[in-house]
Amino acid sequence: MSRGVDEWSPGSWRRRPALQQPEYADPRALAEALKELRGDPPLVFSGEIERLKERIAQAGMGKGFILQGGYCAERFADCRAEVIANQLRVLLQMSVILTHGARQPVIRIGRIAGQYAKPRSSPVEEVKGKELPSYRGDSVNAISAEEGARRPDPRRLVQAYERAALTLNYIRAMIDGGFADLHDPYKWNLRAIERSREWPEYRETVEQILDAIHFMESFGGVQPERLGRVEFYISHEGLLLPYEEALTRRDPELRRYYNVGAHMLWIGNRTRGLDGAHVEYFRGIGNPIGVKVDAGCGGEELVALVRRLNPGNEAGRVCVITRLGRGRATDVLPGLVRAVQRAGLLVTWCCDPMHGNTRVVGGRKTRAFGDILAEVRETFLTHVRLGSRLAGVHFELTGEDVTECTGGAVGVTRADLSRNYQSYCDPRLNSAQSLEMAFLLTKLLREHTARGQKGRVGEGVSG
Ligand code: PEP
Numbered sequence: 167m168s169r170g171v172d173e174w175s176p177g178s179w180r181r182r183p184a185l186q187q188p189e190y191a192d193p194r195a196l197a198e199a200l201k202e203l204r205g206d207p208p209l210v211f212s213g214e215i216e217r218l219k220e221r222i223a224q225a226g227m228g229k230g231f232i233l234q235g236g237y238c239a240e241r242f243a244d245c246r247a248e249v250i251a252n253q254l255r256v257l258l259q260m261s262v263i264l265t266h267g268a269r270q271p272v273i274r275i276g277r278i279a280g281q282y283a284k285p286r287s288s289p290v291e292e293v294k295g296k297e298l299p300s301y302r303g304d305s306v307n308a309i310s311a312e313e314g315a316r317r318p319d320p321r322r323l324v325q326a327y328e329r330a331a332l333t334l335n336y337i338r339a340m341i342d343g344g345f346a347d348l349h350d351p352y353k354w355n356l357r358a359i360e361r362s363r364e365w366p367e368y369r370e371t372v373e374q375i376l377d378a379i380h381f382m383e384s385f386g387g388v389q390p391e392r393l394g395r396v397e398f399y400i401s402h403e404g405l406l407l408p409y410e411e412a413l414t415r416r417d418p419e420l421r422r423y424y425n426v427g428a429h430m431l432w433i434g435n436r437t438r439g440l441d442g443a444h445v446e447y448f449r450g451i452g453n454p455i456g457v458k459v460d461a462g463c464g465g466e467e468l469v470a471l472v473r474r475l476n477p478g479n480e481a482g483r484v485c486v487i488t489r490l491g492r493g494r495a496t497d498v499l500p501g502l503v504r505a506v507q508r509a510g511l512l513v514t515w516c517c518d519p520m521h522g523n524t525r526v527v528g529g530r531k532t533r534a535f536g537d538i539l540a541e542v543r544e545t546f547l548t549h550v551r552l553g554s555r556l557a558g559v560h561f562e563l564t565g566e567d568v569t570e571c572t573g574g575a576v577g578v579t580r581a582d583l584s585r586n587y588q589s590y591c592d593p594r595l596n597s598a599q600s601l602e603m604a605f606l607l608t609k610l611l612r613e614h615t616a617r618g619q620k621g622r623v624g625e626g627v628s629g
């Protein structure tokens with residue numbers, strides 16, 4: 167039976183040009199790995215995916231705020247108890263701080279447990295004077311410069327699934343076991359940020375949050391054990407299409423296909439071509455999709471892409487994640503928002519203030535805390551002006567004390583970068599910088615709420 171050209175199936179992307187795919191030397195080994203993955207159980211359940219989509223739709227309508235965070239390139243070596251716990255802790259703390267600021271539910275998404283594949287601008291890179299095939303993420307090859315390490319190995323796809331499963335299992339266990347219960351201030355681990363000039367103000371926010379929790383508890387409205395039960399979702403960039411296809415399953419009750427390897431999938435800036443394989447794959451899955459949009463994307467281009475990805479205009483299905491860079495949101499964002507508004511498309515606007523602000527200093531990629539904050543602020547205020555809404559943010563961050571981004575209360579300088587730079591890819595906010603970002607975002611959200619109540623919109627917090 168022949169299929170129509172427009173008919174979608176988990177493998178219909180194979181009829182289109184697929185960018186950023188590794189070339190495997192042994193097709194039989196690849197087929198073996200994919201067969202194994204097709205038989206593996208889902209990491210997430212379709213009911214959870216639908217619930218996240220509903221939450222994202224609500225956030226788009228002003229009833230929630232999305233906090234997404236994780237690594238640029240997650241490593242297999244990060245699948246360790248303390249690394250996962252530290253990452254979860256910082257995201258949960260940020261979400262509590264933001265709940266206080268937004269006065270709304272915060273939707274927590276970790277871009278973890280599967281963020282193992284990276285798009286690269288060149289197929290080769292130079293390492294210590296030697297030209298090597300580019301590192302494409304742990305699910306493809308190894309970062310080491312040793313002979314053969316950069317050769318794509320299909321077994322790594324199976325390892326990626328297994329690492330993701332182990333990571334997610336531990337996250338679920340911690341949440342189930344009460345790890346998210348933050349009403350004990352000692353669990354906050356704020357030492358690093360206590361050195362900040364702004365600490366008295368941040369401390370006040372922490373105290374207000376703890377007071378509110380104790381107040382609710384004393385009323386009996388919130389049981390202590392309920393505080394530990396939070397929703398947590400995972401996402402990753404859906405780059406390696408054979409892997410994503412193998413984890414795509416049909417839900418017989420919902421009569422729809424879902425990618426069961428993550429709740430939410432991102433589509434890359436380089437792989438979102440209208441006629442490309444990635445867009446073909448993404449248009450058929452029921453999961454929420456994060457679409458990376460940089461300053462080179464025009465309004466019409468975005469409208470055509472959103473229409474293709476979400477033909478039914480289903481709310482919560484598409485998050486447009488802008489990454490325009492400091493100073494550009496004010497100019498570039500209005501064209502995107504107005505085009506989407508004119509077309510009547512339902513999208514949830516998010517901001518990734520990391521990728522438009524990357525600089526290379528002394529051979530290392532870095533980002534300045536002030537630039538990151540400034541882009542969020544500009545994006546937030548531009549949406550206010552346009553009558554749209556910034557419904558969420560994404561940060562590359564870690565719960566570890568790394569020195570990859572400069573600035574913030576901990577005052578990481580350019581000279582500090584070499585002290586503890588661990589990222590295989592982009593620079594991340596460390597735990598103190600992440601918490602500080604949450605405090606400052608809270609301030610922005612609250613200032614705006616206060617101004618809105620007085621019928622005025624003006625400046626927020628400065629970068
Ligand atoms: C990312 O999202 O972490 C990233 C590096 O994006 P891109 O490669 O698409 O610029």
Ligand code: CO
Nearest residue numbers: 238562591592
């Ligand atoms: Co990145």
